[in-house]
Amino acid sequence: MAWACQAAPLLDAAPSGERPRPAAPPAVNEPAVDPTEMVHNAGGPLFAKAWTAPVGAAGQTTAAAEPVDPSAAGKKVFLGLCASCHQPTAKGIPGAFPPLAGSDFLMADKRRSIGIVLHGLMGPVVVNGATFANVMPPQAQLTDDQISAVLSFVRSNFGNTGEPVTVQEVAEVRAGHP
Numbered sequence: 001m002a003w004a005c006q007a008a009p010l011l012d013a014a015p016s017g018e019r020p021r022p023a024a025p026p027a028v029n030e031p032a033v034d035p036t037e038m039v040h041n042a043g044g045p046l047f048a049k050a051w052t053a054p055v056g057a058a059g060q061t062t063a064a065a066e067p068v069d070p071s072a073a074g075k076k077v078f079l080g081l082c083a084s085c086h087q088p089t090a091k092g093i094p095g096a097f098p099p100l101a102g103s104d105f106l107m108a109d110k111r112r113s114i115g116i117v118l119h120g121l122m123g124p125v126v127v128n129g130a131t132f133a134n135v136m137p138p139q140a141q142l143t144d145d146q147i148s149a150v151l152s153f154v155r156s157n158f159g160n161t162g163e164p165v166t167v168q169e170v171a172e173v174r175a176g177h178p
């Protein structure tokens with residue numbers, strides 16, 4: 001009983017009306033994660049980081065941050081889309097997917113290559129002397145910017161040296177041809 005009687009005064013002795021305060025106010029101005037980090041990562045090693053970024057994701061979050069580098073954008077579309085068939089090396093697979101690397105067919109006609117991305121291609125088609133009789137599905141979901149970027153990228157990489165494909169040229173082919 002004696003212990004019980006002492007308990008009440010002990011509790012009352014606790015400071016009343018004074019609530020414990022945090023030692024320091026929470027920091028409110030912590031810098032957020034730097035949004036430009038993603039842009040830098042997107043330009044990283046060819047087959048590692050860039051490959052893991054889904055097409056469009058980085059573009060959506062960083063669109064307002066800085067202007068898009070067409071070469072990086074082209075590489076991203078290539079690795080995210082075209083490389084699944086034409087291979088990350090762009091050398092294709094004999095008998096199935098023709099090469100874009102060193103492709104005489106690709107380099108011969110800019111507008112035809114725009115049309116292939118927009119409308120697909122059903123062979124037979126002869127690339128560097130080898131015949132392919134497969135089907136490439138249309139990639140018309142890509143924007144004019146993306147098609148210009150990816151074709152400019154493949155036309156100036158993998159041993160290819162060609163002038164870029166402009167957004168205007170893509171828009172014309174999309175508007176004017178079946």
Ligand code: HEC
Pocket residue numbers: 077078081082083084085086096097098099100103104105106107113116117121122123124125127132133134135136137139150151154
């Ligand atoms: C689903 C597989 C697939 C995807 C994805 C694909 N292609 Fe193709 N592509 C093909 C096939 C198959 C052919 C050959 C069609 C045939 O045999 O008639 C081809 C042919 C081509 C050709 C003409 C032949 C050559 O090698 O020069 C070009 C140019 C081309 N593709 C570019 C692209 C680009 C650029 C992308 C990405 C935007 C892309 N392709 C995505 C399967 C694909």
